[in-house]
Amino acid sequence: MNTAFDEMYTAAGAARPHYRGYETWLDGKSQETMANKRAEADLVFRRVGITFAVYGEAAGTERLIPFDVIPRIIPAAEWQQLEAGLRQRVRALNMFLHDVYHGQDIIRAGKVPAEQVFRNSQYRPEMHGIDVTGGIYAHIAGIDIVRAGAGEYYVLEDNLRVPSGVSYMLENRKMMMRLFPDLFARNMVAPVAHYPDVLLDNLRSVAPQGVTDPVVVVLTPGMYNSAYFEHAFLAQQMGVELVEGQDLFVQDDAVFMRTTRGPQRIDVIYRRVDDDFLDPLVFRADSTLGVPGLLAAYRAGRVTLANAIGTGVADDKSIYPYVPEMIDFYLGERPLLPNVPTYKCRNRDEMEAALAKLPELVVKEVHNAGGYGMLVGPAATRAEIEEFRAKILGDPANFIAQPTLALSTCPTYVESGIAPRHIDLRPYVLSGRQISIVPGGLTRVALRQGSLVVNSSQGGGTKDTWVLER
Amino acid sequence: MLSRTADHLFWMARYIERAENTARMLDVNMSTSLLPQSAEEAELGWRAMLGISELEAAFDAKYPLLSAAEVLDFMVRDPTNPSSIHSCMHAARENARAVRGSLTTEVWETHNDTWLQLQAKLAGGLVERDPQELFEWVKYRSHVSRGVTIGTMLKDEAFFFIRLGTFLERADNAARILDVKFHDSGDGQELLPAGRGNGIGHKQRDFYYWAAVLRSVSAFEVYRKVYRDVITPERVAELLILREAMPRSLAACVNEVCANLEMVRNSRSGEAERRAGLLRAELRYGRIEDILQRGLHGYLTGFLERIADLGGRISQDFLVPLSAN
Numbered sequence: 001m002n003t004a005f006d007e008m009y010t011a012a013g014a015a016r017p018h019y020r021g022y023e024t025w026l027d028g029k030s031q032e033t034m035a036n037k038r039a040e041a042d043l044v045f046r047r048v049g050i051t052f053a054v055y056g057e058a059a060g061t062e063r064l065i066p067f068d069v070i071p072r073i074i075p076a077a078e079w080q081q082l083e084a085g086l087r088q089r090v091r092a093l094n095m096f097l098h099d100v101y102h103g104q105d106i107i108r109a110g111k112v113p114a115e116q117v118f119r120n121s122q123y124r125p126e127m128h129g130i131d132v133t134g135g136i137y138a139h140i141a142g143i144d145i146v147r148a149g150a151g152e153y154y155v156l157e158d159n160l161r162v163p164s165g166v167s168y169m170l171e172n173r174k175m176m177m178r179l180f181p182d183l184f185a186r187n188m189v190a191p192v193a194h195y196p197d198v199l200l201d202n203l204r205s206v207a208p209q210g211v212t213d214p215v216v217v218v219l220t221p222g223m224y225n226s227a228y229f230e231h232a233f234l235a236q237q238m239g240v241e242l243v244e245g246q247d248l249f250v251q252d253d254a255v256f257m258r259t260t261r262g263p264q265r266i267d268v269i270y271r272r273v274d275d276d277f278l279d280p281l282v283f284r285a286d287s288t289l290g291v292p293g294l295l296a297a298y299r300a301g302r303v304t305l306a307n308a309i310g311t312g313v314a315d316d317k318s319i320y321p322y323v324p325e326m327i328d329f330y331l332g333e334r335p336l337l338p339n340v341p342t343y344k345c346r347n348r349d350e351m352e353a354a355l356a357k358l359p360e361l362v363v364k365e366v367h368n369a370g371g372y373g374m375l376v377g378p379a380a381t382r383a384e385i386e387e388f389r390a391k392i393l394g395d396p397a398n399f400i401a402q403p404t405l406a407l408s409t410c411p412t413y414v415e416s417g418i419a420p421r422h423i424d425l426r427p428y429v430l431s432g433r434q435i436s437i438v439p440g441g442l443t444r445v446a447l448r449q450g451s452l453v454v455n456s457s458q459g460g461g462t463k464d465t466w467v468l469e470r
Numbered sequence: 471m472l473s474r475t476a477d478h479l480f481w482m483a484r485y486i487e488r489a490e491n492t493a494r495m496l497d498v499n500m501s502t503s504l505l506p507q508s509a510e511e512a513e514l515g516w517r518a519m520l521g522i523s524e525l526e527a528a529f530d531a532k533y534p535l536l537s538a539a540e541v542l543d544f545m546v547r548d549p550t551n552p553s554s555i556h557s558c559m560h561a562a563r564e565n566a567r568a569v570r571g572s573l574t575t576e577v578w579e580t581h582n583d584t585w586l587q588l589q590a591k592l593a594g595g596l597v598e599r600d601p602q603e604l605f606e607w608v609k610y611r612s613h614v615s616r617g618v619t620i621g622t623m624l625k626d627e628a629f630f631f632i633r634l635g636t637f638l639e640r641a642d643n644a645a646r647i648l649d650v651k652f653h654d655s656g657d658g659q660e661l662l663p664a665g666r667g668n669g670i671g672h673k674q675r676d677f678y679y680w681a682a683v684l685r686s687v688s689a690f691e692v693y694r695k696v697y698r699d700v701i702t703p704e705r706v707a708e709l710l711i712l713r714e715a716m717p718r719s720l721a722a723c724v725n726e727v728c729a730n731l732e733m734v735r736n737s738r739s740g741e742a743e744r745r746a747g748l749l750r751a752e753l754r755y756g757r758i759e760d761i762l763q764r765g766l767h768g769y770l771t772g773f774l775e776r777i778a779d780l781g782g783r784i785s786q787d788f789l790v791p792l793s794a795n
Contacts, residue, residue, distance in 0.1 A: 048575075049567065049582045223568050236571035247472050258473045260627060260788045261736050 004406040005151045006420055007072055018075040018468055021187060026070075034069065037179045038413060041067050044178070050171050052226045052456060066461035067172060068412045069179065072423060072443040079190075079467045082145065082153060082427070083437055085337030088327060090141050090429045093158060093314050095330040097137035100313055101127045111325045116346075120319070121367060122312030124275065126282060130299055132308050133206045134433065138315075139306035140199070140270075141429040142166075145337070145441075147408035154340045154405070156424065158323070160307060160315040162272050165442040165462075166428050167230035170195060170237075172464040173440075188469040190439035195428070196237035198436045199270075203238075205432035206304050207267045214267035214304075216240045217257065219248075221273050221289045231272050245273070250293030253300040268304045275309050317366040317400050318344070340405060346397040354401035355389060361401040362452075363388050376452055378404050407452055410463065412445055422446045424454050425465065439467035475569045476631045476734075477789035482565035482581065483619075483635030489558035490612035491643035493605040495519055496545055498647070498686035500602060503538060505678055516541045522646045523553055539598075546597050546604065555608055559588050562615075574622040577615070584611045630733040633726060634784065641723035642777045647686060648710055649770040680706045687718040707766060708758040720773065721753040727780065734788065742783035749776055 003011070008019045015023040026034075042064065045051075051062035074082070099106050100117055107114045117123055142163025144156045173192050177184055200216065207214035220231035222244050235242035247257050248266070256263035271278065277287040279294040297303045313319065321342045324335045343354040343361070354361060358377055365373040375388040392399045409420035427441030443463040444454035454460040499519050503512045513536050520526045520541065528551060533540045548554045552561075563585035570578040587607075596604045616636065623629045680701050684690040689709060696713070697705050714721045728746045735743065761769050 046586065047579055047583050049570070049578065218571075223564075232567075232569075232571040241472055241475070242569070242571040243472060244474065247474050260471055260473055260476045260631075260734060 004420070004422065005147055005149065005408040007147075007408055007410040007423070009411075018073050022071070022073065022183070025183060025186070034413075038069055041069060041175055041179060044175065045171075048171070050167075050229055052229065065168065065456045066447060067175065068445055068461050068463045069176070070411050070413065070418070071176065071464045071466045072410050072425070073466045073468065074425075074440075076468050076470050078153075079439055081336065083439070085153075085155075085335070086143055086427060086429050086437060087435050088331065088333060088336050089143065089155065089158070089323065090138065090431055090435060092323065092326040092330050093141070093160060094135065094137055094431055096326045097160075097308070097311060097314050098135045099330075101130065101137075101310065106326065106329050109329065111329050112319070112322045116318055116322070117313060120313050120316055122275075122310065122316050124310030124313070126295060126299075127308070127310040131301070133208060133304055136206055136431050137308040138311050139202060139206060139308075139431055141431065142426045142442075143429060145425045145427065146340075146405060147425075148340075148405035151408065153337060155323070155337050156340055157317070158315040158320065159426070160311040162274065162307065163426070163428070164227040164230055164272075165426055165444075166195060167233045168462050169428070169438075169440060169442045169465065170233075172442075172462055176464040187466065190467040190469050192438050192440045195438045196234060198430060198438060199234065200238040200240070202430040202432035202436060203268050203270055203304075203306055205434075206306060208301055208304055211267045215265065216268040216270065217243045217266050219243055219245070219269050219271040219273055221277070225272075227272065234270070245277075245287075245289045245291050248291040248294075250291060250297050253293075253297045253302050255291065255294065255297050255303045266303065268306065270306050275312065278305075278309065317364050318346070318397070321400070340402045343401040345392055345399040345401060348396075351392065351396050355392065358385050358389060358401075360404060362404050363392065363399055363401045366398055366400060374453075376404065379450070379452075404452070407446075410443075410445065412447070412461075412463070414447065414449070419449070421449070422452050422454065423463065440465045471572070471627045471631075473789055475572050476627065477785075478565040478569040479572065479628055479631045480635040480784070480789060482562050482569075483632040484639040485558045485562035485565065486581070486584075486612050486615050487636050487639040488553065488643060489555045489562065490609050491640070491647065492523075492545060492553060492555050492558065493608035494686045495523070495643075495647055495650070496542065497602060497605040498650075498682045499541075500538070500605075501682045501685070502679055512538070518650050522650045525551065525553060542597055542601055546601070547592050555604075556588065556592065559585050559608075559611075572628050574618075576618045576622045580611075580615050580618045584615065587611075627734055630730045631788075634730040634734070637723045637726035637730070638777060638781055638784070640718060641720055641727065642774060642781075644687065644710065644718050644720055644723060645770045645773050645777070647683065648707070649767060649774075650683075676703065677701055683710075689716060689718065692716060704758060704762060707762065711761065712753060712756060712758060714754070721750075724750045724753055731784070736787065739783075739787040742780060742787055745776070745783070746780055749773075749780075 008015060008023070010016060045064050045067060051064055096106065100123070106112050107117060138160040140163060142159040142165065144159065146154055146156045148154060169192060203216045204214050216238070217240055218231055218235040220228060220242055222228065225231070232242055241257065243257055249256055249258065255266050255269070257266055273289050276284045277289040279290050279292060280287045281292045282295045283290070295309070298305055298309070321339065321344055324339055327333055327335045343350040345351040345354060359380070361377045363375040363377070375384060377385065407422040407424060410423045411418050412421040414421070423443050423445045425441050425443050427437060430436045443465040444456070445461045445463055446452055446454045447459060447461050456462070496519070499515055503515055516536055516538065517526065520529050529536070529541070529544055533544065544551055545554055547556045549556055549560070551557060563581045566573060566578055566581040591604060591607065619629070619632055623632070680703055681690060684693050684701070684706060687710060693701065693706070693709055696709060709716055709719065711720045713719045714725060716722060724746065728750050731739065731743055731746055
């Protein structure tokens with residue numbers, strides 16, 4: 001693999017302009033000081049209980065996501081471009097979702113193949129014809145962005161179902177300000193702490209028509225879910241109830257929560273439960289996480305779900321290659337943020353091209369998330385590559401392949417000291433009456449040398465993300 | 471607020487209070503077991519403590535012999551004993567975690583930190599080395615959790631359910647601590663059971679015993695201040711049952727239960743309020759002579775039943791998810 005673009009240093013080894021102040025500051029810190037600060041961070045994260053559960057381990061096992069104290073810094077001008085690209089992309093994605101569940105113009109225009117939509121397991125026919133408030137489906141979007149080559153930004157993936165991680169964006173900043181207050185006095189770092197306010201405002205703006213003072217809740221699968229901390233955190237920061245399915249019931253097409261003073265009507269549900277589990281009467285009958293009758297109330301327009309049901313049809317890896325088409329079709333614009341070039345294995349010629357150079361490619365199952373079910377060609381054994389070749393041939397439509405991008409790196413504390421590690425970026429885009437983006441996002445870092453997999457479930461860590469105000 | 475949230479808050483408070491009182495009970499037994507006495511007497515003391523916590527059978531099923539070390543192991547660190555300090559602090563923390571969004575950051579972090587510290591202390595061998603220091607620490611952490619609750623939480627329903635849990639549990643536990651001495655005494659009619667075996671004289675032993683009971687509820691100095699006289703069992707009983715100014719007395723606990731119940735009152739809670747109010751009136755206007763006449767053990771047994779009844783009613787009226795109608 002060619003040498004990756006480093007966020008902090010040029011190829012010649014000099015600090016880039018926006019990192020110069022930080023480098024000077026870091027040079028003035030002893031190794032011991034920094035080691036102490038890192039130990040303090042661990043201690044505080046554990047006491048605050050910023051933990052996640054790991055699937056496959058005993059129930060109740062909680063782990064810390066490793067936090068790296070060297071920030072990822074984004075200069076103001078770069079952020080402006082990113083932000084414009086994100087707004088454009090999420091607008092188009094919401095328009096696509098509205099279209100898919102209404103007139104399906106984009107399909108009739110031949111821009112997106114019909115079977116890619118209708119035979120997609122994430123397509124929800126139950127949503128057809130439902131008018132959601134403001135035509136917004138993906139109220140909260142997490143767009144995964146990587147940098148490759150000489151530092152170009154690419155969108156790697158859209159997350160439009162229940163994207164998580166925003167609590168780490170907030171807690172990482174809080175931790176950095178606690179550990180290194182002097183750094184913030186000398187750098188113009190855009191604040192992020194108002195995110196919960198913006199989120200609440202956004203959720204209130206999409207309440208069902210006629211509701212002037214909506215009751216908002218956060219719906220969680222419960223405390224053993226891997227993202228439970230985040231659900232509790234956001235509910236608390238917004239000052240709304242954190243509910244589980246068992247706390248809610250539907251009567252006369254309205255949704256109520258069971259309180260100590262009897263039933264209370266609710267209007268907006270920020271749900272962190274997957275579509276499949278939302279309503280056992282319609283989706284998975286064995287779900288105990290959902291609310292029987294919820295879909296009926298939703299169809300009747302008596303409650304808003306954020307995100308809407310059926311958004312997965314737009315963030316699926318098989319739909320991803322068509323997003324530039326969507327931007328052109330709905331907005332008549334050229335994409336400001338490019339996609340990673342993608343082989344759609346469902347097309348025979350693209351599949352063959354991909355199979356011919358499998359050891360160089362990253363192969364992804366179209367419906368999987370969290371870094372599961374993927375092949376990183378250059379890091380894989382021969383046997384693994386052959387295993388994936390067989391899988392692709394067995395079910396081509398289930399796979400896409402992309403060139404292995406030399407993801408950008410950022411200096412990171414590892415056992416032997418500071419070394420470059422690959423990173424990505426997930427900014428959060430909120431859509432309601434308007435689109436809002438808090439400057440920053442979650443930077444994930446692959447802690448193993450050479451690894452490109454940044455997911456926390458696969459041993460990734462996180463960093464504070466600074467957007468400079470000038 | 472959500473019924474489920476109220477339920478978690480209520481139990482979070484109950485469990486931390488229970489951990490504290492378990493520590494207090496173990497502490498008083500450690501102290502009295504240091505008095506010169508036969509091994510048989512010492513065993514009786516520990517048995518009485520297990521009995522009053524309704525844990526004798528569970529203990530015997532697990533341990534062939536009874537000694538201080540085993541009772542401590544069972545009551546402090548045994549995760550299979552739901553009343554051990556370990557289990558209570560874990561349950562308090564898990565209940566807090568389930569509703570951390572309804573707590574202030576400080577309250578949640580206090581419970582979480584308590585749980586993390588306890589694990590470190592147990593792993594570091596503190597029970598074996600210095601159990602009384604551990605008991606002090608448990609009490610201290612319980613004080614901290616109450617203090618942080620009072621100092622940071624909005625005085626709304628969440629707060630009232632926490633307080634309700636605290637005082638309902640304390641009322642139960644305080645009655646049990648007072649009853650330990652009578653648990654094995656048969657008819658329970660006598661205030662003071664007959665002394666057993668040799669060793670120091672009855673009267674002197676009783677002094678040490680009641681002094682330890684007073685200390686276990688932080689009331690030794692209070693006693694001196696209130697009565698300015700020698701320690702007699704009648705006065706100890708009066709102080710710990712009827713004195714409203716004494717923060718761990720039954721009267722004080724029931725007052726708080728009534729006050730907090732009133733704050734969360736709903737359309738179904740009338741009967742629970744009536745029963746709590748009746749109990750409060752009896753404590754407020756009762757006389758210690760009448761209670762002793764009837765027999766202290768019998769009185770305390772009746773009190774525990776009424777507290778259990780109140781707990782059940784609170785669950786039904788507020789905490790069990792209400793049906794659609």
